[in-house]
Amino acid sequence: MKRLFICIVLSTLTVATAFAQKDADAKVILNKLSKQYRSYDAVKTDFTLTIDNQQAGVKETQTGTLISRSKTNKYKVTLYAPGKKTVTQDIISDGKNQWTFLKDANEVQLSAADNSEEGFNPAKIFTMYEKGYKYIYTGQQKLTGKIYQVVDLTPEDSKKSFFKVRLMIDKVKNQLYSAQIFDKNGSTYTYALRTFTPNYKVAETAFVFDKKAYPGVEVVDLR
Numbered sequence: 001m002k003r004l005f006i007c008i009v010l011s012t013l014t015v016a017t018a019f020a021q022k023d024a025d026a027k028v029i030l031n032k033l034s035k036q037y038r039s040y041d042a043v044k045t046d047f048t049l050t051i052d053n054q055q056a057g058v059k060e061t062q063t064g065t066l067i068s069r070s071k072t073n074k075y076k077v078t079l080y081a082p083g084k085k086t087v088t089q090d091i092i093s094d095g096k097n098q099w100t101f102l103k104d105a106n107e108v109q110l111s112a113a114d115n116s117e118e119g120f121n122p123a124k125i126f127t128m129y130e131k132g133y134k135y136i137y138t139g140q141q142k143l144t145g146k147i148y149q150v151v152d153l154t155p156e157d158s159k160k161s162f163f164k165v166r167l168m169i170d171k172v173k174n175q176l177y178s179a180q181i182f183d184k185n186g187s188t189y190t191y192a193l194r195t196f197t198p199n200y201k202v203a204e205t206a207f208v209f210d211k212k213a214y215p216g217v218e219v220v221d222l223r
Contacts, residue, residue, distance in 0.1 A: 025137035026151045029169060034127045036174050042069040044200040045193050053187040063194075067202055070127065073113065074207040092209050099209035101217070108209060111222045132156050140171070147171045161185075 037043070044067045051060045062082055068075040073095040081088050090101040093113045101108045134154045141148050148168040164182040169175065175196060181189040211217060 023134070023136055026135040029137060029149050029151055030130075030135060032174055033169055033176065034130060037127060038070065040198045040200075041071075042067065042200045042202050044195075044197040044202070046195040048190075048192045048194055050190045050192075051187060052190070053185070055186045058187070067200060067206060069202070069207070074204075076206055090209075092207060094207045097223075101209070101214060105218075106214070106216055107218045107220060108211075108214065109220050109222055110209075138166075141168065148177055
């Protein structure tokens, strides 16, 4: 599941130069979105992640919760079993360290946080496009009575395993609605926000792994 978040923030797309004139429109939309998210101290969102590969006959859906404080690169991601509220995985970072808890193994892997542009960092999920990406505005789309602005992203590094990521942004709320990632192997990953709470009140302790809350857990230090 860690890989899926990487996919969301480090996806790829090839944009034809004929559409370069629309890049200015995309930049305005994305800058407005980024400015709003950066104004929040912390955010919380419940999300649904759907993996679809028609050729392989695979379609899976998983839910989760993300709490992030982007200004300090801190976050907590909780993933649940399909159709349940049973926690299967926690990914926690205080900006320096990252703890990945795997319930099946009752194990937590401790590693140094990767704050590089290539690293796994859900705290920056709403603003990752700002560096290393090209973008294009493809128009508006109406769903269930709401208008969404659609922006496609492409990284400057063409060696990525994804060929397209499409963002849908609520025009009225100026809020990310979904990110759809298209993999070269035929898989599509759709990350959709079900709830969004800006300026979420969260204690600093939420971003540090508390061993006492995980009875019998084995800590594997990979630093």
